[in-house]
Every structure is written in structure tokens, then in C-alpha cells.
Amino acid sequence: MATTAETDQPHWLQTALIGRRPKRTAVRIVVLIVVCFVWFRFVLLPIRVLGMSMMPAYKENRVNFVNRVAYLFHNPRRGDVVAIRTSGISVMYMKRIIGLPGETVAFHDGQAVINGKILDEPYLKYNCDWELPPKRLGPDEYYFVGDNRSMPEGDHEKGIATRWRIVGKVLL
Amino acid sequence: MNRWFWRTVIAAALVVVAVWLYSVFFPSPERAIRARLAQLAKSASFGGNESPIAAMANSQRVAEFFMEDVEIRLDLPGRVAATLSGREELREKTMALRSIGGGVHVELLDINVALAPDKKSAEANLTFKGRIAGEKDLIVQELKMVLNKIEGDWRIKRVETVKTLSLRAWPENSLSSSGILWRRGPGRGGRSHTFHTRALTLYQFEGTLPTFHRTEILITHD
Numbered sequence: 001m002a003t004t005a006e007t008d009q010p011h012w013l014q015t016a017l018i019g020r021r022p023k024r025t026a027v028r029i030v031v032l033i034v035v036c037f038v039w040f041r042f043v044l045l046p047i048r049v050l051g052m053s054m055m056p057a058y059k060e061n062r063v064n065f066v067n068r069v070a071y072l073f074h075n076p077r078r079g080d081v082v083a084i085r086t087s088g089i090s091v092m093y094m095k096r097i098i099g100l101p102g103e104t105v106a107f108h109d110g111q112a113v114i115n116g117k118i119l120d121e122p123y124l125k126y127n128c129d130w131e132l133p134p135k136r137l138g139p140d141e142y143y144f145v146g147d148n149r150s151m152p153e154g155d156h157e158k159g160i161a162t163r164w165r166i167v168g169k170v171l172l
Numbered sequence: 173m174n175r176w177f178w179r180t181v182i183a184a185a186l187v188v189v190a191v192w193l194y195s196v197f198f199p200s201p202e203r204a205i206r207a208r209l210a211q212l213a214k215s216a217s218f219g220g221n222e223s224p225i226a227a228m229a230n231s232q233r234v235a236e237f238f239m240e241d242v243e244i245r246l247d248l249p250g251r252v253a254a255t256l257s258g259r260e261e262l263r264e265k266t267m268a269l270r271s272i273g274g275g276v277h278v279e280l281l282d283i284n285v286a287l288a289p290d291k292k293s294a295e296a297n298l299t300f301k302g303r304i305a306g307e308k309d310l311i312v313q314e315l316k317m318v319l320n321k322i323e324g325d326w327r328i329k330r331v332e333t334v335k336t337l338s339l340r341a342w343p344e345n346s347l348s349s350s351g352i353l354w355r356r357g358p359g360r361g362g363r364s365h366t367f368h369t370r371a372l373t374l375y376q377f378e379g380t381l382p383t384f385h386r387t388e389i390l391i392t393h394d
Contacts, residue, residue, distance in 0.1 A: 050310055086299040086314045086336050088282020093336060135339065144337055159337030 043069055045168065047083065047092070053146030053156060054081070054094055056125050058170075066092075070169035076100075076142060079123075083167040084144060092167055093157060096123075099135075099143025101163075107132035110149065126150035135160065142166070201326075202285040205294055205319060208326045212237045213280045216266075220275040220305055227270040235263035237328055239320060244331040248313050275305035292321045297334065 010020060019025040040046055045066040049058050058064070058081070066083040076082060076097055084093040098112050098119060099105035105114055110128040112119040128149035137143060137160060145158040199207065215234050222230070244256040256262050269276075283298040295318050302311040314334040319326045 084336065086282065086312065087284055087297045087334075088299065090281040091299050091301055091310075091312050095337070132339075157337055159335070159339045161337050165336070 043067070044171065045083070045089065047094075047170075049094060053148050054096070055148040057081070057123055057147050058094065065171040066168040067171050068168035071166065076163070076166055076169070078119075081170040082144070083170060084161055084165050085167050089167055093144070094170060095144035095146055095158070097142050098145055099137050099160075101137055101139050101141055103143075104134045104136045105143040106134040107153075112145070123147055124149065128153070138162075201287055201291055201294065201321075205285050205296055205326050206283050208237070208319075209280045209283055209296065209298065209317075212328075213278045216276070216278040218270055218275055222270060222275075224271065228267060231263050231267040231270060234266050235259050238262055239322065239327045239329050242328055242330065245333065246313075246331070247333045248311060251311060277303045277305075293329075294319050294321075294326070 045068055047064050047066055049060060049062045049064060052060060078097055078100055080097050081094065082097060083089075084095060086092065098121075099114060103115055105112065107113065107130040108118075110130050112121060113134075124147060126148055130149060130153040132153065135143070140163050141160050142163065143158075143160055146156060149156060195203065212234070215230060215237070218227070218230060238259050240259050242256075242259055242262060244254075244262065246255075247253045256265060279301040281299045281301055283296055285294055285296050287294045295316060297314070297316050300311070300313045300315050304311070314336050316332050316334050317328050318330040320329045321327075
């Protein structure tokens with residue numbers, strides 16, 4: 001009897017690798033793969049930060065995530081750091097929103113001016129001397145700029161884009 | 173029951189293989205354009221140890237992806253702002269770039285293709301990603317290409333930069349009292365966009381060369 005009982009038990013290695021019920025394990029693996037695919041494709045998109053336009057808040061080569069469902073129930077807000085799509089999401093810009101739809105955005109003496117008032121930006125660590133004339137945003141447009149404004153204005157990628165370009169909010 | 177199950181599985185697998193083989197041997201225009209642009213990216217990339225003869229041959233190969241009267245308008249902030257006209261000028265510039273050495277790795281990503289109704293011309297919206305050997309920063313630029321089908325091959329007729337983040341201001345008088353806004357700008361390869369207002373998107377073809385300008389009519393509720 002004891003011998004029979006021993007033969008019914010799967011080998012410990014099999015138990016460790018695929019469990020006591022291989023069919024159930026296979027189903028679990030498939031479900032896990034599907035959940036991971038959906039989660040990391042449509043909910044939290046993993047990204048790697050390249051470039052220095054968001055320094056010092058976001059340093060180069062840091063891994064981060066884009067929360068793609070962040071704006072399902074509300075619109076993007078001023079100060080949010082977001083991922084902006086190019087022709088797809090293989091390469092995206094990472095910028096901070098400083099101007100909201102309908103507002104007028106300008107730069108005077110290196111400071112962002114929204115609707116004629118200087119914007120308080122405590123996250124900025126580098127001074128700049130940018131001068132940009134006022135730009136009025138459309139009803140679906142946002143103004144994006146990086147945190148590192150230590151370079152000449154012409155070398156910093158910034159500007160206006162419509163809402164659909166926002167992929168999601170940067171998580172960390 | 174079991175026999176029929178396996179027959180159905182095998183039949184389904186055969187159908188999948190047949191569809192796959194058909195798509196390989198008779199690719200759709202969109203697929204052919206993507207493959208063509210992938211070849212272009214491969215040809216445009218080069219290593220630092222390329223010999224002058226190889227550089228000349230490869231520059232010629234790159235030029236063959238373009239039409240004789242190609243027009244290229246590039247504006248990469250902090251890098252280059254140039255206009256090239258004609259395949260010969262392109263070949264010369266490519267040759268000059270390759271002779272500098274160092275090496276460049278080019279990728280053309282997220283290619284969205286919009287075909288013209290006659291299926292002989294198309295617009296591709298894509299992202300150029302370039303890495304120059306020894307440089308830390310990537311070159312990333314959204315591009316728009318217009319391609320024409322010439323003797324079975326898709327050749328590039330026009331290349332221009334697309335400003336992902338533009339500095340264009342919204343016109344002061346655009347918010348009309350009637351609540352109807354209109355705007356015109358370059359299209360985005362057949363993508364549909366979600367607006368907080370109702371949007372109607374039309375694609376306009378101008379002359380024989382499609383420019384795929386998009387006219388958006390936004391009807392506001394406020």
C-alpha cells in the first residue's frame with residue numbers, strides 16, 4: 001500500500017516546476033501572461049527616461065511608468081508630468097503641463113506667465129532667461145515644457161499639443 | 173467528437189497558415205511601405221568602419237529609395253535645418269555624412285500609412301530615431317513622408333518634419349460666437365481622435381499628390 005501511495009505522488013521536481021495539476025498550472029500561466037500584457041500595455045506603460053530635459057526631477061536612464069488611465073475621469077492638470085506621443089508610443093516626449101486649454105502662455109525673463117500672471121514653479125532648479133511672446137491655446141490644447149530650462153530656448157523641445165497626444169501621466 | 177475536434181483544429185490552423193502565406197507573397201500596400209521604410213532605415217545606418225567604396229555604394233542605395241525630384245525639408249531643433257531638392261543632392265549629402273565616420277544607427281518607428289484612393293500614392297507618418305556613435309543624446313523627430321508607387325516600388329516623393337510640440341498660437345478670432353470652430357492642419361494617417369466635443373474629420377486630397385490635409389470641424393457645446 002505504501003509503495004502504491006508513493007507512485008501516485010508526482011515527483012518533487014514536477015511539483016516544483018508545473019504543480020500537482022499541470023492543466024490548472026497551464027491555465028494560470030496563460031491568465032498571468034494575458035493580465036501582464038493588458039496591464040503593462042494599456043494601464044501602466046513601462047518607460048525609460050532618456051535625455052536631460054526633465055532634470056533634476058527625472059534623471060536619465062531611470063525606469064518609470066506611464067499611467068494610461070489617469071485621465072479617464074478628469075482632464076490633465078497644470079503641473080502634471082505626462083508622456084506625449086509622437087507618431088506612436090515607441091518614443092514619447094516627457095514634459096510638464098504648464099498651460100491649459102484657453103489660456104495664454106508666455107515666457108518673460110525666464111518665468112512662465114499664464115494669463116498675465118507669473119506661474120509659481122517650485123520644481124524648477126535651474127534659472128533661464130527665455131523670452132517668448134504670448135500664445136493663446138485652443139479649446140483642446142495644452143502647453144508642455146521640460147523642467148530643465150538651463151539651455152538656450154531654441155534647444156529645448158516645448159510647445160503646444162492637443163489632448164489626444166497625451167498618453168498618460170508619469171507615475172513616479 | 174474527438175475526431176471532429178481535431179479536424180476542426182487542423183482546418184483552422186491551415187486557414188491561418190494560408191492567410192499568413194498570402195500576406196507574405198501578396199503584401200498589402202501598407203505592409204509593403206512599412207517593409208520599404210524598414211529597408212531604408214537599415215540602409216541609412218552605417219558603422220564607423222565603412223570604407224569609401226562601401227560608403228559610395230550605400231549612399232547610392234539610400235538614394236534609390238527616393239524619387240528623382242524628391243524634396244526634403246528637415247528642421248531638427250539644435251541639429252539641422254535644411255532643404256534638399258533632388259535625388260542627386262541627397263546622394264551627395266548622404267555620402268558626405270557617411271565620410272565623416274563615427275557611425276549612425278537609424279530606426280523608423282510607429283509608421284502610420286494612409287493610402288490615397290487610387291492606391292498609387294500614400295502618406296506615412298513616422299518617428300525617426302537616430303543615434304550617432306559617441307553621442308549620448310538620441311535624435312528623435314516625427315516625420316511625414318509622401319510616397320508614390322513607381323513600377324511596383326514605393327519611392328519617397330517628399331519628406332518634412334512634423335512638430336509634435338508646436339509653437340503655433342491659436343488665432344485670437346477663432347472662437348466664434350456661433351460656437352463653431354474650424355482648424356486646418358496636417359493629417360495623421362487616418363487616425364481618429366477623441367475630442368471633448370463632437371468632431372468630424374475629413375481628408376482632402378489636393379491635386380494628384382495627396383497632402384492629406386485634415387479639416388476638423390469642432391462643434392462646441394459651450
